[in-house]
Amino acid sequence: MATDAGRGRGAGGGRRTEPTITWPWSFGPDCYDTPLECFPLEHHHEFVNGKELRPYDNRIDVWLKCNHNKLCVVQVYDGFEDGGRRFFRCPIGEAYFDEGNCRYARWVDPRNFYHTDEYINYLKCKIDDLQRKVDCLNSQLKEATPYPYTVSLIEDPLCPDVWCKCPYHMKKNQPPPPPTSSGGGAGPSQFSGGGGEPSQSNYYY
Known part of the structure; x- marks a missing residue:
């Protein structure tokens, strides 16, 4: 046994x-x-x-x-x-x-221990505050950032540099197009040399 x-x-x-x-x-x-x-x-x-x-x-x-x-x-x-x-x-x-x-x-x-719990609670509150600030800043940044389709509507953004060779200034500094020829019934223009009122160019002969 x-x-x-x-x-x-x-x-x-x-x-x-x-x-x-x-x-x-x-x-x-x-x-x-x-x-x-x-x-x-x-x-x-x-x-x-x-x-x-x-x-x-x-x-x-x-x-x-x-x-x-x-x-x-x-x-x-x-x-x-x-x-x-x-x-x-x-x-x-x-x-x-x-x-x-x-x-x-x-x-x-x-x-x-009591002081350990207090410190942990303090850190958790600080983390929560920082997270709220980050969320707030992200929201503000999202509102301040234009949407892609809004930016695409602007063909040439304004450029403050007058010496720049960007498309904005290249287009701006192009010479004006030549005057169109007068059509039938429209009458002569002030820059044309024929008929009607004398042309402005006649004064320089």
Whole structure:
């Protein structure tokens, strides 16, 4: 008959479903959004070969499973409170309210110090302010920039350089076209030499 000593390390207790380290006040975030691009979700197989999820000890603690009995993933929380803390969550979906997500969440890291939370909130506010300024400047730039079809309506833009050889000045400095010959019934012009009133050129003979 086997004794307690012969059962190995499993003697004296059943399978653990929660980590040995638990944090008071809350089991996990009440809600979470899509993971940040710079902090993607991490999976169980990534924490191997000495890469442990501190202070959660992979060698001692059983990796948590969600209500679907699936291994949880690890996400970095980006809210105003507890920002930067990692937590276990359901692997289905990207955010808390996605279809299929069982809303399971447990903190991995302990709660931040008060001054750390304050500084994180300050930085988030500064980032939000800068983003609003960038959006405002982009909107103003878009309004100030003419549309391509508006620019195309202007054949030759005005050029302030009088010595320039651009198409605008080349067209402007062209000599006037020669006078058109008078047609029948129109009468002679003042520059023509025939009939009617004497031509202006007659005064220079």
